[in-house]
Amino acid sequence: MTATEFALRTEGVGKRYRKGWALRDCTLALPAGGVIALVGPNGAGKTTLLRMVVGLLAPSTGTVEVLGHDVTASTPQTLSRVGFLAQDHPLYKRFTVAEMLRFGRACNLRFDQGLAERRLAKLGIPLDRRAGTLSGGQQAQVALALALAKRPDLLVLDEPVASLDPLARHEFLQVLMGAVAEGGVTVLFSSHVVHELERVCDHLVVLNHGRVTLTGDIDTLLAEHRLLVGPRTATDLDRSGAVVQAVHSDRHTTLLVRDGGIPAAPGWQAQPVALEDLVLAYLRRPSEPGAALTSGVAA
Amino acid sequence: MTWLIWRQHRTEVCVLGLLVGVFGIALLVLGTQAHDLFPGGSARCAGEAGVSEACAASFRRLDEEYGYVENLLAGFYLLPVVIGAFLGAPLLARELEDGTWQLAWTQAVPRMRWLAAKLAALAGVTVALTGMFTAVITWFRQPFDAWEGRLQYDAFDVEGLVPAAYALFAFGVATAAGAILRRSLPAFGVAFGAFLAARMSVALLARPAYATPLTTMEPVPVGGPKDQAGHPPAPSIADWMIEHGYADTTGRRLSSAEYYDLEAAADRAGTNLNQFLHARGIQQFEVYHPADRFWTFQLIEAALFVAVAAVLLGVVVWRVRRRMI
Numbered sequence: 329m330t331a332t333e334f335a336l337r338t339e340g341v342g343k344r345y346r347k348g349w350a351l352r353d354c355t356l357a358l359p360a361g362g363v364i365a366l367v368g369p370n371g372a373g374k375t376t377l378l379r380m381v382v383g384l385l386a387p388s389t390g391t392v393e394v395l396g397h398d399v400t401a402s403t404p405q406t407l408s409r410v411g412f413l414a415q416d417h418p419l420y421k422r423f424t425v426a427e428m429l430r431f432g433r434a435c436n437l438r439f440d441q442g443l444a445e446r447r448l449a450k451l452g453i454p455l456d457r458r459a460g461t462l463s464g465g466q467q468a469q470v471a472l473a474l475a476l477a478k479r480p481d482l483l484v485l486d487e488p489v490a491s492l493d494p495l496a497r498h499e500f501l502q503v504l505m506g507a508v509a510e511g512g513v514t515v516l517f518s519s520h521v522v523h524e525l526e527r528v529c530d531h532l533v534v535l536n537h538g539r540v541t542l543t544g545d546i547d548t549l550l551a552e553h554r555l556l557v558g559p560r561t562a563t564d565l566d567r568s569g570a571v572v573q574a575v576h577s578d579r580h581t582t583l584l585v586r587d588g589g590i591p592a593a594p595g596w597q598a599q600p601v602a603l604e605d606l607v608l609a610y611l612r613r614p615s616e617p618g619a620a621l622t623s624g625v626a627a
Numbered sequence: 628m629t630w631l632i633w634r635q636h637r638t639e640v641c642v643l644g645l646l647v648g649v650f651g652i653a654l655l656v657l658g659t660q661a662h663d664l665f666p667g668g669s670a671r672c673a674g675e676a677g678v679s680e681a682c683a684a685s686f687r688r689l690d691e692e693y694g695y696v697e698n699l700l701a702g703f704y705l706l707p708v709v710i711g712a713f714l715g716a717p718l719l720a721r722e723l724e725d726g727t728w729q730l731a732w733t734q735a736v737p738r739m740r741w742l743a744a745k746l747a748a749l750a751g752v753t754v755a756l757t758g759m760f761t762a763v764i765t766w767f768r769q770p771f772d773a774w775e776g777r778l779q780y781d782a783f784d785v786e787g788l789v790p791a792a793y794a795l796f797a798f799g800v801a802t803a804a805g806a807i808l809r810r811s812l813p814a815f816g817v818a819f820g821a822f823l824a825a826r827m828s829v830a831l832l833a834r835p836a837y838a839t840p841l842t843t844m845e846p847v848p849v850g851g852p853k854d855q856a857g858h859p860p861a862p863s864i865a866d867w868m869i870e871h872g873y874a875d876t877t878g879r880r881l882s883s884a885e886y887y888d889l890e891a892a893a894d895r896a897g898t899n900l901n902q903f904l905h906a907r908g909i910q911q912f913e914v915y916h917p918a919d920r921f922w923t924f925q926l927i928e929a930a931l932f933v934a935v936a937a938v939l940l941g942v943v944v945w946r947v948r949r950r951m952i
Contacts, residue, residue, distance in 0.1 A: 382733050386949070408735035418726035420635070427634060434631050435734035471730075478735075 333396060335360040335482050335514040336381060341390035343376050350376040351538045354390070358516070358531060358543075360481070363508060365525050366518040367607055368535035374518040375415060377535065378486045381516065382412040395481055408437045411480030415487045417471035421460030425470055428459055432474045444477035447503065465496025469503065476507050483507075485517035501528065526603045534610045542610045546603065553606055556583040558596035573609040584609045628736065628744045635721075639713050640752055647710075647756050650703075651763045654696075658767035661693045669770035689770055697771050697781070700764060704784045704826070710756050711797030712818035714749045719943070720805030720814045742947050746940060750798055757794040761786060776865025776918040780830060787925040792932035797822045799939030806946045825935070829928065835869050837927045838920060844878060844912045847904040865918035876908035 334357050341354040351373040358364050368374050379385035380392050383399040383406075392399050397406045419428055425448065433439045448455065453466050462470065468488065475483060488504070489497040505528065508515055519525070525532070525546075532549060534542040542549070553572070560581045572584040584601060601609075633640075664685045665672050672682040722728040732738040765786045772782055783789070801818035808814050843862060862868060873881045881889075893903035916924070 379729075384729060384732055402737045404735040404737060407733065407737065410733070412729065412733035414726060414729035414733075416726060418730050420727055420730075421725065423634065431631055431634075432734070434628065435731075435736045437735045474730075 333360045334358060334393070335364070335395060336516065337393040338377075338380075339391050339393075341377075341380065341387045341392055343373070343380065343385065344388045349538055351380075351535075354535075354540050356533060356540060356543060358514075358533070360395070360514045362530035363505075363515045363517070363528055364531040364533065365529040366516065366533045366535060367520070367522060367525065367611075368518075369520055369611060372535045373538040374520075374535055375486055378412075378484050378516070378518055381482075382410055382484050383407065384412075404437055408478060409481045411475035411478045411483040413468075413471050413475050413483070413485040413488055416491055417468045417488070419459040419467055419471055421458070423459050424456055425453060425459060425462075426455040428470060428474060429455070429477070432477055436478050438479055440477045440479055443479075444473040447473045447476070451499075451503075463496070465492050465499065468492060468496065468500055472500065472503060476513075480513060482514045482516065485515070487518055487520070490520070522604045522607045525607070532603075532607070534607055536611050536613070541613060542607075549606065550600065550603060553584060553586050553601050555599040555601050555605075556585055556596050557581075557599065558583075573612060628741070629748075632745055632748045636714065636717075636749060636752075639717070643710050643713060643752075643756055647706075647760045651760055654763050654767045657693065657696055658763075661689060661696075661767070661770055664689055665770055669773040673773035686770075686774055689774075697768070700768070700785060701781050703760070703764060706760060706785075707757050707790050707794035708797040708819055708822040711753050711794040711799075712801040712815050712822070714753050715798035715801030716805050716814040716818060717811045718745055718749060718802050718805060719947070720809055720811040723805075723809040724811065738947060739944070742944065746802070746943070750795060750940075753794045753798045754791045757791045761790040774864070776863075776867070777921045778865070778867035778916055778918055778924065783834075783921070783924070784826075784830065787921070788929040789925055789932070792929035792936070793822070793826065795936040796825065796932040796939075799936035799943075803939045803942045803946075806943050825932075829931065833931070834924065834928060835916070837924050838916065840869050840914045840916050842912055842914050844874060844910050846908065846910050847873070847901055849902055849905050862913050862915040863918070867916040867918070867920075868913060869916065870914040872912060873904070874910045874912050876910070878910070878912075880912065881909075 336356060336358040338354050338356045341351065342349060343351045354373075354377060366374050366377065376385065380387050381394060381399065383394075383402050386400055394406070395409055399406065420431065423431065429441060429444055432444070433441055445455070448470065451466070451469050453462065453469060459467060459470060468491075472485075472488075475485075485504075489500055492500060504515065507513060529546060532542065532544060532546050533540060544552075558581055560576055560579055570585045570587055572586055574584075575582045584606070662669070665682075669685075672679070672685060675682045719728075722731055731741060768777075768782055768786065772786075775782065777783060777786060797818050800821045801814050804817040804821075805811060805814035808817070841862075872883075873886055875881060889904065889907070889909070890900060893900045896903065
């Protein structure tokens with residue numbers, strides 16, 4: 329795999345259910361290597377997008393290209409390059425852990441049984457236990473071991489830690505990051521939890537109301553954005569169209585601006601922005617881009 | 628895939644296998660005793676029952692001693708739906724219920740191959756189990772059929788090709804309902820209801836129309852219809868009687884009201900009813916399917932149910948291909 333290859337490219341992807349659009353005009357180009365976080369509130373379309381990435385769902389519009397291949401083809405070769413861990417890490421509850429591994433071996437072209445067994449042994453998960461009797465954290469670990477044993481080039485995880493307690497969450501992320509450190513795998517995971525992302529992720533995609541509102545390398549995004557703090561003004565905020573969010577207190581106005589080179593006026597101070605605040609600012613933006621300024625002004 | 632299918636469905640297969648095995652062995656044991664009543668074979672005996680007292684006695688004993696089993700066999704008309712729906716309902720519904728469809732379809736086995744393997748294996752088990760049990764019932768019923776024919780409901784519905792076709796139909800309904808409802812138990816219920824509705828309406832409405840029935844029309848004999856000698860010879864007990872009644876001299880069928888009027892008139896006149904009817908040229912008619920249409924009817928009905936099953940499995944394939952959820 330070359331450094332310039334994209335793990336995932338989508339072009340104008342949309343998905344319409346009977347209720348309406350779950351995802352619209354989603355155009356992404358995510359580099360291979362590293363960890364990509366897909367962030368958004370519940371109902372933003374994260375699961376829809378991830379299911380389309382792994383070929384469980386066909387897009388209503390647009391194309392999805394994973395590791396250079398159209399996913400709708402679903403050949404054994406393309407399927408075996410992508411690992412998927414669905415929300416709530418489903419397992420066959422009545423299978424033993426050993427049988428789950430046998431399932432993986434039976435259904436895959438390459439399956440590193442030894443790797444999976446070593447991982448599970450290290451975590452103290454016995455192979456003869458039924459999957460349904462394991463704790464939630466252990467089930468997540470079995471599902472992860474199964475996905476990693478495929479030795480995928482792209483590992484997709486849907487809210488992998490949402491249902492786990494803090495300890496299990498920590499252990500899970502540790503194993504996941506260990507696998508990333510061993511190299512060769514691009515990780516794409518969704519989350520509605522924003523904190524701790526900075527520590528784990530290289531790349532960020534923010535999804536809100538079925539649309540991509542922000543995407544980019546995290547370091548670049550942080551460098552591009554800054555907070556401007558100045559005396560309270562209610563007018564003429566968006567001269568350059570770069571204001572993401574404006575917050576007014578009694579005496580001050582705080583602006584989050586993108587590509588905002590120098591402070592707008594004397595008396596204004598520039599500050600770096602934290603990733604969490606950046607994500608929250610984009611999530612608070614309304615779904616219609618044209619209405620950004622008026623609703624962005626909070627009292 | 629073979630191992631996976633076996634591992635996922637072995638409980639159902641074992642339970643159904645046990646069910647078929649236990650009832651099958653019971654029928655084999657009882658059937659051996661029943662067959663022993665006819666040392667020369669029941670088919671030959673049925674031909675001679677009119678003349679051979681030994682054969683007539685054998686059939687009487689068969690009815691007395693094993694008639695209850697024959698009546699119980701009618702309960703097995705539910706066996707196809709039990710087998711088909713039990714195997715079909717969880718095929719997709721359980722994966723959808725537990726979310727494991729996302730696991731199963733993101734391994735390296737493309738989902739259409741996964742689906743094809745599952746459908747083929749479980750439909751195969753459905754047909755095999757139903758077929759085995761049908762073979763035993765068909766064999767068990769030989770002496771009864773020799774006497775009563777195989778076109779009556781109690782024989783036709785549990786013999787030959789149709790039980791396997793019914794089972795495939797139930798399998799198709801249960802699988803499709805499971806794909807749409809995403810729950811095993813409701814899917815099983817839907818299959819059960821659809822099975823009863825389809826079986827009843829086909830047996831009662833469609834089956835008599837598979838071929839044009841034959842009609843006999845004869846004047847009412849003076850001796851009366853209960854007189855064997857005067858009974859129209861064509862429909863035997865092995866034929867399938869659809870309808871019978873009375874008609875006037877022109878062949879127009881009499882309504883029951885008209886018949887009762889005649890009966891009352893005969894009463895008032897104080898004459899024997901049969902003589903009364905005979906004198907007025909009243910005829911009796913019987914509409915029936917001859918016994919030798921058994922295999923034709925079996926083929927038609929089996930084809931009907933297999934065709935519907937194929938359509939239902941087509942719906943399943945379409946649902947899965949279109950990517951659910």
